[in-house]
Amino acid sequence: MTILDGKKTSNEIKEEIADNVNAMVKKGERVPHLAAILVGSDGASMTYVNAKVKACKRVGFDSTLIELPEYTTEEDLLEKINDLNTNVAIDGFIVQLPLPDQIDEQKVLMAINPDKDVDGFHPVNVGRMALDLPTFLPATPYGIMELLERYQIETSGKNVVVMGRSHIVGRPMSILMSQKRKAGDATVTVVHSRSKNLADITKKADIIVAAIGISEFLTGDMVKEDVVIIDVGITRVPDATKKNGYRLAGDVHFESVSKKASYITPVPGGVGPMTIAMLLKNTLLARERR
Template sequence: MTILDGRKVSNDIKDEIAEQVAAMKSNGEKVPHLAAVLVGTDGASMTYVGAKVKACERIGFDSTLIDLPEETTEEELLNHIDNLNNNDDIDGFIVQLPLPKHIDEQKVLMAVDPDKDVDGFHPTNVGRMTLDLPSFLPATPFGVLELLERYNVETSGKNVVVMGRSHIVGRPMSILMSQKRKAGNATVTVVHSRTQNLADFTRGADIIVAAIGISEFLTGDMVKDGVVIIDVGITRVPDDMKKRGYRLAGDVDFESVSKKASYITPVPGGVGPMTIAMLLKNTLLAREMRSKK
């Protein structure tokens, strides 16, 4: 069994990007500039955005954090987005989700300039991805593809089961893995909360991408020997034995499933670090696209 080490691969990618940024600086070129908009004080979001800012510092990107209070109105947030859209110094930006309940997330994401949408959530980028045209790929599915490629996991002709149908992970993951690409050419099935006899599908899968947000849902009796497991989920599970009162768990019961798996991502340290690395890669692409214009 091989651990798909997202921390190591993400660090490799950051080092590669840092070299490119250093070359840009030596040539007198503008370095990429990533902005992040954070509304409220959601703990996980604050941690995630903080990690993005640190990653930018490490590789030589410029970064801006727009930290807004919970009571920020939808109109005020849209004004900030408009300013970022029209700021030539900003190459790409993200609006950290989830947003407070009084703000329409879809309306906000629609307001982002597709050319600066380094999260890959805007319908323009989703449509281009679906048609296999150049676009910003959603960072988490992009990270999964990169992880599979760098570990040379064979996907062509394999049966892939994607657990979950979210716009952020499940749906784009199913599209990307069916396309003609190195980590692709697979036969993909999407299962979800309304799927009957779900375990019948997972037991026949060569590769499983679990992204349903239910801790330790996928167990060893639901998979076959030699399966490749990509665990996208991360949930705080109460644990009195831990100093902080909880432990982090994925959608996969690692202890039982790892005994059967040929490859598996840990939680934490698997897909999570890859998401940030691919966001940086998208920002570099945005800078290159803007420089060509």
């Protein structure tokens, strides 16, 4: 069994990006600039955004963090987005999700200039992805594809089961893995909360991408020998033995599934670090396009 080390791989990608930035600096060119909007003080969101700002500094990007209070109106947020859309010094930006209840998340995503949508969530970029045209890929699926490529995992003709149909992970993964590309050419099945006989389906899978949002849902009796496991989930599970009172768990029951897997991502340290690395890669792409 081989661990798909997202932390190590993401560090390699960051080093490659930093080399690109250094080359820009030597040519006297402007370095990439990533902005982020954070509404409210959700703990997980603050942690993610701060990690992104820290990653920007590491690779030599400029970064801007716009922090807005929880009571921010939809109109005020859309105004901030418009400011970033028209700011020529900003190459790409993200609006950290989730948003407070008074703000329409879809309206916000639609308001972002597709050319600066480095999260890859805008319908224009999703459509371009579906048509296999150059675009910004959603960062988490992009990171998974990169892991599969760099570990040279054979996907052509393989049976892939994607657990979950979210617009952020499940749907994009099903599209990307079925396309003619590296880490593609697979036969893809998408399962979700309404799927019947789930274990019968997962037992036939050569590769499973678990993004169903239920901690430790996929167990060893649901997979076959030598399966490749990509665990996208991350949940705080109460654990009295831990100082902070919880441990982090994925959608996969690691102990039982890892005994059968040929490759598996850990939680934490698997898909998570790759997401930030690919956000940086998208931002570099946005700067090169401009």
